Amino acid sequence: MGLQLFVRGPRSLRLTHDGSQFYQHAVRILEQVEAASAELAGLSETPRGTLTVALPMAFAREIVGPHLARFQAEYPDIRLDLRIGSGQPDLIRDAIDMAVIVGSATDSDLIQQRLINTPLIWIAAPEVATALPESPGPDELASLIGAVETRYGETPVTVVDKNGAVRDIALQGEQVMQVNDPILLREFVCAGGGLSFAPDLYCRAAIRDGSLVQLYPHLQLRQESSLSLLFPGRRLLPKKAQVFMAFLGDICAGMR
Template sequence: MDRFSSLTVFRRVIECGSFSAAARDLNYSNAAVSKMVKDLEAELGAQLIVRTTRSLHLTDIGRTYFDQVSDLLDGLAAADEQVRAETGTPRGRLRVAAPMSFGLATVAHMLPRFAARHPEIRIDLVMNDRFVDLVDEGFDLAIRGGALADSSLRARKLHDIRRVLCAAPDYLSRHAPPATPEDLASHAGLVYTGAQTPDVWHLRQGVRQAAIPVRSVFRANSSLAVREAALSGLGVALVPDLYVRDALSSGTLVQILPDWEGAPQALHALYPAHREQSLKHRLLIDFLVGEFAALGPAPA
């Protein structure tokens, strides 16, 4: 048995959550993945994974073994990266997590440029709104907005996201534009349900603040869906400026109460501390910093 391949397969089965997903990721057959894990368990004389028809999970000894194997494989990868740093040839896989809407609107457009610049690096982008555990799930980097929780993760700031109020000209032709934040309470609200307080918009103008109850006519767990509802003329939206810059420039959306906006949200790249020595990881971080810097501040 090729021990290195078996350990790699074992780790990917846990990270991917199933034998079939690991097989697709590693370009192996399902039978080969299953056999390699069974052979590994036989050689160790211990069951590492409990399998059911719908799920799998690690045994207690399997969890300990997984952590130790992950550290070992990460150490080998770091050693490889050190050599490649000297030769200037970064290669390997980078697994990146990003929120769904933000990933679709920005990251999905950026990463292909990085991949074209570094053809030996394979990008694995996973987009969802679940809070992923970078270490346990084998991610190299996650892009997240909001306050950072205390953790062992390293962080690099990428951008400050503004959230602006906007509506379509058609909607504003049928409803008097609000003159004050309080006027928003009588307007049709388009609500992003993933916000901390979706039914109350917290706005600020310098040191002044306002909490406005929203009369929602449309609710979605995606800011991109909220933007589309706004473009259709359905109501007023409070959305990240990155999602509506083109629409505001073209006039298909109009900014409302431009002196008022939602609290800014810092966007960070988060990564495990042991990834700092990886050349391909440093290249990706520097690339993302440059890409977001090129966006510039949102137009006031």
């Protein structure tokens, strides 16, 4: 390099200014190499460490929650940090390893992996269902809706009848309550809140136990609800992330 890095005395060896600068850079490089080696080792060894995951509230409570104890028992060295909320989180800003989102990602730099698609179905409480018309037209159908998920409240929803005819239903604007949580919407409908439509995924148990009735199978909603896994576009994911992704995939596969 053409630089004097150290000065050798009769009984000592000391760094010059250039030598000190070189040493500090070398230490930083070694630390980065060691950190990279440790991360790569973590790809093949026992999954461990903190994993920060953002989940939608309904999905966390109804779908993931009943299985979390099993995951922790299988992977005791992973510490889950679950962030429950609505909307799409900022993975980079909030230091989140991965997220489950409803719909599609808005950030093209992130990798998106579909977990499940679930149709929207018409639902009502049994006592409400008995008072509803058997085969309402689109305009009448719109007037019967008591509440909708917020994401469907601003634009018409598309209905396809048994003959393949397509109609857009414009919801009754200010007359219809909007809710940004499908579980709260389901409970509102169960309590007699009128006709609505919601993701089949969150209504199955209530339909089985008789709290809800599924209506109008001949009037299929073209819109559907999808859940996707979102994570940074890194080539190598740590083992802790891989096993949690597989865990979510297994749960969703069992719900199809």
